[in-house]
Amino acid sequence: xxxxxxxxxxxxxxxxxxxxxxxxxxxxxxxxxxxxxxxxxxxxxxxxxxxxxxxxxxxxxxxxxxxxxxxxxxxxxxxxxxxxxxxxxxxxxxxxxxxxxxxxxxxxxxxxxxxxxxxxxxxxxxxxxxxxxxxxxxxxxxxxxxxxxxxxxxxxxxxxxxxxxxxxxxxxxxxxxxxxxxxxxxxxxxxxxxxxxxxxxxxxxxxxxxxxxxxxxxxxxxxxxxxxxxxxxxxxxxxxxxxxxxxxxxxxxxxxxxxxxxxxxxxxxxxxxxxxxxxxxxxxxxxxxxxxxxxxxxxxxxxxxxxxxxxxxxxxxxxxxxxxxxxxxxxxxxxxxxxxxxxxxxxxxxxxxxxxxxxxxxxxxxxxxxxxxxxxxxxxxxxxxxxxxxx
Amino acid sequence: xxxxxxxxxxxxxxxxxxxxxxxxxxxxxxxxxxxxxxxxxxxxxxxxxxxxxxxxxxxxxxxxxxxxxxxxxxxxxxxxxxxxxxxxxxxxxxxxxxxxxxxxxxxxxxxxxxxxxxxxxxxxxxxxxxxxxxxxxxxxxxxxxxxxxxxxxxxxxxxxxxxxxxxxxxxxxxxxxxxxxxxxxxxxxxxxxxxxxxxxxxxxxxxxxxxxxxxxxxxxxxxxxxxxxxxxxxxxxxxxxxxxxxxxxxxxxxxxxxxxxxxxxxxxxxxxxxxxxxxxxxxxxxxxxxxxxxxxxxxxxxxxxxxxxxxxxxxxxxxxxxxxxxxxxxxxxxxxxxxxxxxxxxxxxxxxxxxxxxxxxxxxxxxxxxxxxxxxxxxxxxxxxxxxxxx
Numbered sequence: 001x002x003x004x005x006x007x008x009x010x011x012x013x014x015x016x017x018x019x020x021x022x023x024x025x026x027x028x029x030x031x032x033x034x035x036x037x038x039x040x041x042x043x044x045x046x047x048x049x050x051x052x053x054x055x056x057x058x059x060x061x062x063x064x065x066x067x068x069x070x071x072x073x074x075x076x077x078x079x080x081x082x083x084x085x086x087x088x089x090x091x092x093x094x095x096x097x098x099x100x101x102x103x104x105x106x107x108x109x110x111x112x113x114x115x116x117x118x119x120x121x122x123x124x125x126x127x128x129x130x131x132x133x134x135x136x137x138x139x140x141x142x143x144x145x146x147x148x149x150x151x152x153x154x155x156x157x158x159x160x161x162x163x164x165x166x167x168x169x170x171x172x173x174x175x176x177x178x179x180x181x182x183x184x185x186x187x188x189x190x191x192x193x194x195x196x197x198x199x200x201x202x203x204x205x206x207x208x209x210x211x212x213x214x215x216x217x218x219x220x221x222x223x224x225x226x227x228x229x230x231x232x233x234x235x236x237x238x239x240x241x242x243x244x245x246x247x248x249x250x251x252x253x254x255x256x257x258x259x260x261x262x263x264x265x266x267x268x269x270x271x272x273x274x275x276x277x278x279x280x281x282x283x284x285x286x287x288x289x290x291x292x293x294x295x296x297x298x299x300x301x302x303x304x305x306x307x308x309x310x311x312x313x314x315x316x317x318x319x320x321x322x323x324x325x326x327x328x329x330x331x332x333x334x335x336x337x338x339x340x341x342x343x344x345x346x347x348x349x350x351x352x353x354x355x356x357x358x359x360x361x362x363x364x365x366x367x368x369x370x371x372x373x374x375x376x377x378x379x380x381x382x383x384x385x386x387x388x389x390x391x
Numbered sequence: 392x393x394x395x396x397x398x399x400x401x402x403x404x405x406x407x408x409x410x411x412x413x414x415x416x417x418x419x420x421x422x423x424x425x426x427x428x429x430x431x432x433x434x435x436x437x438x439x440x441x442x443x444x445x446x447x448x449x450x451x452x453x454x455x456x457x458x459x460x461x462x463x464x465x466x467x468x469x470x471x472x473x474x475x476x477x478x479x480x481x482x483x484x485x486x487x488x489x490x491x492x493x494x495x496x497x498x499x500x501x502x503x504x505x506x507x508x509x510x511x512x513x514x515x516x517x518x519x520x521x522x523x524x525x526x527x528x529x530x531x532x533x534x535x536x537x538x539x540x541x542x543x544x545x546x547x548x549x550x551x552x553x554x555x556x557x558x559x560x561x562x563x564x565x566x567x568x569x570x571x572x573x574x575x576x577x578x579x580x581x582x583x584x585x586x587x588x589x590x591x592x593x594x595x596x597x598x599x600x601x602x603x604x605x606x607x608x609x610x611x612x613x614x615x616x617x618x619x620x621x622x623x624x625x626x627x628x629x630x631x632x633x634x635x636x637x638x639x640x641x642x643x644x645x646x647x648x649x650x651x652x653x654x655x656x657x658x659x660x661x662x663x664x665x666x667x668x669x670x671x672x673x674x675x676x677x678x679x680x681x682x683x684x685x686x687x688x689x690x691x692x693x694x695x696x697x698x699x700x701x702x703x704x705x706x707x708x709x710x711x712x713x714x715x716x717x718x719x720x721x722x723x724x725x726x727x728x729x730x731x732x733x734x735x736x737x738x739x740x741x742x743x744x745x746x747x748x749x750x751x752x753x754x755x756x757x758x759x760x761x762x763x764x765x766x767x768x769x770x771x772x773x774x775x776x777x778x779x780x781x782x
Contacts, residue, residue, distance in 0.1 A: 224624045225619055225661075259615070263616065266658065267657065274653045276674050
């Protein structure tokens with residue numbers, strides 16, 4: 001091609017928070033997990049990555065990626081794997097239909113923006129790789145299904161494969177060596193159980209803990225309890241969780257979610273040297289959720305923690321005041337409550353010391369809900385002349 | 392008997408700190424464990440219970456127990472089981488030799504004193520029941536071996552059975568339904584490896600956590616990883632630990648000790664609802680031990696935690712300055728260093744934040760070492776007229 005035409009497409013992609021956790025790889029290069037997992041996709045109104053993928057002969061010669069205005073290294077094996085797989089799919093289309101422009105051979109320029117602070121310790125790589133893969137797939141006009149694309153996004157970041165879908169999503173671990181059956185599938189769309197809410201307590205961590213990439217490798221290598229979790233505990237949790245979602249059975253959903261989080265962090269503690277993601281503030285959040293449930297006389301709230309101290313608390317819309325409202329009375333001064341109709345509740349019956357630890361240790365809250373998968377958008381982060389939009 | 396003669400005998404008994412942990416009962420009434428365990432008996436110069444057992448027709452009619460000048464309830468099944476078993480053994484002696492005074496039918500008066508604060512959260516019930524059983528056995532002039540007595544003390548408090556021996560002690564879980572083979576045996580006497588030292592960091596806990604008695608029952612009932620620990624992990628640790636002790640192989644001793652502690656606390660976290668004994672101060676102690684070992688280029692210190700936040704750090708005498716000295720430079724102002732020749736070391740290479748957390752959260756230290764089993768003493772806590780000595 002001799003022209004300098006700029007091709008581009010944009011998408012947004014969501015964050016997902018697992019309720020059955022991914023921890024452990026059976027193949028580090030392909031990001032193949034030791035167990036299946038399930039997540040809830042969170043609403044993009046609150047948390048999303050917005051990505052524009054463009055290509056042009058005027059770019060280059062290197063592929064580039066700008067995230068929140070900072071140039072990112074794209075030479076890593078994971079990003080390269082995504083680019084390579086997507087180009088191969090485009091290349092096949094071009095071979096089949098010579099009238100198509102040869103986009104697969106053009107340098108890529110990717111521009112990405114998160115609508116939440118990266119420092120908040122939220123799983124931004126999942127939304128990031130899902131958006132990157134989905135944006136390039138849009139640019140290349142690939143007919144690939146979300147499950148097809150999940151296979152590619154997985155190679156960027158394991159949990160990214162689950163962000164290709166909205167609602168309730170399973171990542172099936174698969175059994176093939178090439179990873180071709182290690183993909184995400186929809187358990188149920190957001191519309192099936194739209195009343196699911198999530199309150200995130202962002203905890204000021206003392207410092208970044210062990211990265212999940214290296215942490216899970218050390219767990220697999222050293223934890224004497226890990227194999228039991230992968231082979232026995234998680235398969236049982238997967239079955240119970242998928243059933244709970246299909247039946248909109250919150251009590252079971254909640255119990256499995258909490259036991260899963262505990263089981264995952266137990267294998268972190270059983271790692272040598274031990275990995276701690278939960279701190280005293282996380283423990284206080286667990287205590288407050290336990291007390292909210294006791295007060296309600298049934299399980300209306302469920303905590304879960306990823307590879308960091310932030311608590312994600314799931315609850316149903318009808319219990320918003322009882323769950324989020326109780327936390328609002330303790331944390332009402334923090335950012336994140338604005339524009340939400342949550343009525344602060346008395347913290348009577350809730351451990352006063354735990355409430356104080358949350359007051360001292362939570363830096364902001366995020367109120368959100370189950371949401372949709374990636375959404376194509378015409379809003380571009382790249383100008384018609386190919387320059388990143390100045391924010 | 393018509394006379395009012397007062398019979399009495401006294402003993403001291405040690406605290407023990409497990410390096411392979413007891414957690415889980417297969418029979419709650421008999422205190423039969425789900426797995427074997429190993430402990431180090433600590434020196435009675437630093438930590439001990441002193442108990443005098445007396446009996447007389449002038450007492451009673453009830454058996455009584457005074458601990459640190461406070462009357463204790465002896466009607467509980469555990470104390471009653473100890474009294475009953477010891478009386479049965481005495482009764483058999485009396486039947487065989489009618490010339491013996493009929494002590495088995497006289498009311499018991501037990502007086503006990505700990506030389507350490509009960510509030511420190513140290514495993515005082517182990518020393519307490521070991522001393523109680525040993526003192527009554529002395530009073531009754533039973534020919535029972537420490538292993539025989541361990542079978543009785545076990546029914547008072549599981550880990551008490553290990554305090555009948557000095558040095559390095561295994562509690563063999565046994566397999567019989569009546570618990571007759573669930574007893575303590577010596578792995579090696581203190582003299583085999585006399586250079587073992589222990590530094591206890593007493594952590595001010597926010598409040599008493601779940602009691603070990605109820606905690607371990609909930610773990611057995613709810614943890615999905617527990618069975619694996621009991622059936623696979625602990626047997627491997629037992630084997631490695633006994634070998635390490637016999638070979639005085641500190642590096643293996645230390646690694647198994649740390650992994651054991653982590654494994655035990657992992658199953659606590661996997662309990663539902665989760666049980667947390669480690670807090671941020673405990674985590675800081677783990678970090679400091681890791682850094683001390685890194686700095687030394689080999690494993691010279693090992694942490695272990697029981698059902699509470701206190702850290703027990705084992706090390707060998709030759710590394711006293713490198714291990715205890717590093718902590719002394721951070722915690723030198725606290726009680727517990729007096730009279731010990733420990734040279735404070737620079738904390739260079741040790742995480743500064745962890746050191747600060749220890750400074751803020753440790754309330755005192757106890758420096759001690761491997762020690763002997765119960766020691767008979769003529770020092771009595773009961774006067775010739777049968778009254779508890781006023782302290």
